[in-house]
Amino acid sequence: MKDLVQEQLARSIAVMQSVLADDTIADAVVRAGEFTAKAMKSGRKLMIAGNGGSAADAQHLAGEFVCRLTVNRPALRAIALTTDSSIMTAAGNDYGYVHVFERQIEALGQEGDVFLGISTSGNSPNLMKALEKCREMGILTVGYTGNGGGTMAALCDINVIIPSGVTMNIQESHLALEHIFCMVVERAYFGPEFGREPQILSE
Numbered sequence: 001m002k003d004l005v006q007e008q009l010a011r012s013i014a015v016m017q018s019v020l021a022d023d024t025i026a027d028a029v030v031r032a033g034e035f036t037a038k039a040m041k042s043g044r045k046l047m048i049a050g051n052g053g054s055a056a057d058a059q060h061l062a063g064e065f066v067c068r069l070t071v072n073r074p075a076l077r078a079i080a081l082t083t084d085s086s087i088m089t090a091a092g093n094d095y096g097y098v099h100v101f102e103r104q105i106e107a108l109g110q111e112g113d114v115f116l117g118i119s120t121s122g123n124s125p126n127l128m129k130a131l132e133k134c135r136e137m138g139i140l141t142v143g144y145t146g147n148g149g150g151t152m153a154a155l156c157d158i159n160v161i162i163p164s165g166v167t168m169n170i171q172e173s174h175l176a177l178e179h180i181f182c183m184v185v186e187r188a189y190f191g192p193e194f195g196r197e198p199q200i201l202s203e
């Protein structure tokens, strides 16, 4: 069993090493973060969605923005579209699961907002619908994907594509880059002293 643990950790690290070596990924995260900070400064917001583990990511990341990541600061406007079970079940039941995010974007989205779609395959149909709606409404689309970007890549203004086809490894790199995206937004929004060092719990 110990070999399983160490082998899987090594695989996760190898994917993260290839993320680190790819400058276009860091550039994409910076572009997404700077745009999001500007959007938030002008009263716009970040909406986030994904399925399964990526739904958990969407909620986790919205929590960082609304509460805090590393330092105390004013709340930042972000919402996960995965959390309202009445909306999710009504939209799923009445219109189909493919529409569960699209419907919420139609309801809550405003021109100039940012939508982050998180998908390891890049092929989830409800995210595709959401991205199409964003395009119609003038909402910037950011895709965190793997698997070469999947079908979502063509509908994303900014693509962060993890160079792997392994769902769990893609998710592990996504989480790191979600935290870093939040740090970029904080720094762009509040200035260079924000988001510099990770929080150390003993301090």
Ligand SMILES: O=C(CO)[C@@H](O)[C@H](O)[C@H](O)[C@H](O)COP(=O)(O)O
Pocket: 051, 052, 053, 054, 118, 119, 120, 121, 122, 123, 124, 167, 168, 171
């Ligand atoms: O967390 C995991 C696997 O690690 C699963 O729950 C996974 O997120 C689900 O199968 C998703 O439905 C996959 O969707 P996607 O990443 O391809 O968009």
Ligand SMILES: [Zn+2]
Pocket: 053, 171
């Ligand atoms: Zn998982």
